[in-house]
Amino acid sequence: MKCIIANNQKHFYDQVIVRSKVFLIEQKVPIEEEIDYLDSEATQFIVYDDNDNAIGAARFRIVHHIGKVERVCVLKEYRKKGVGSLIMNTIENYAKSLGIKEMMLNAQLTAIPFYERLGYHAEGEIILDANIEHRKMTKKI
Structure with missing residues (x-):
């Protein structure tokens, strides 16, 4: 299994497919909230299994x-x-290579225990994003 930066058309296509299956189909997030202008300025990561799926x-x-x-x-x-x-x-390793010292994310409530195991700490109130409850989480790296 490998996680890489999406750097070609196949990688970008594959990450859109994975995100669509999880967010659009499974979680019923509206497409206009899932795909946004920030995709073009973000670094995209994709994970492939040992069979390149x-x-x-x-x-x-x-x-x-x-x-x-x-x-x-x-x-x-x-x-x-x-x-x-x-x-x-x-x-996180990529961020460290860029000199980043702090990470943050908005975690779905059901995912908070996962992020806590990785050293993230929940902060503030519950927020709604795509009609799903989230909390801000941060971590020093």
Whole structure:
């Protein structure tokens, strides 16, 4: 299994497919909220299994000197198999290479325990994003 930066047309296509399966189909997020203008300025990450099947994705942006992780998703049949941890570790290492010292994300409430295991801390109130409850989480790296 490998997590890489999407740097060609196949990678971009694959990450859109994974995100669509998770957010549009499984979670019923409206397409206009899932695909946005920030995709063009973000660094996209894609995970492939050992058979070169796309199984996870995320995007990363730098906002006010903080690394922001967004759109983290893993296909249902691959969850609880280390894919999410691989995505987050890869993005954090990338962020460190850019001199980033702090990470943040908005986690769906059901995903908070996962991010806590990775050292993230929840802050503030519950917010609604795409009609799904989230909380801001941060981590020093």
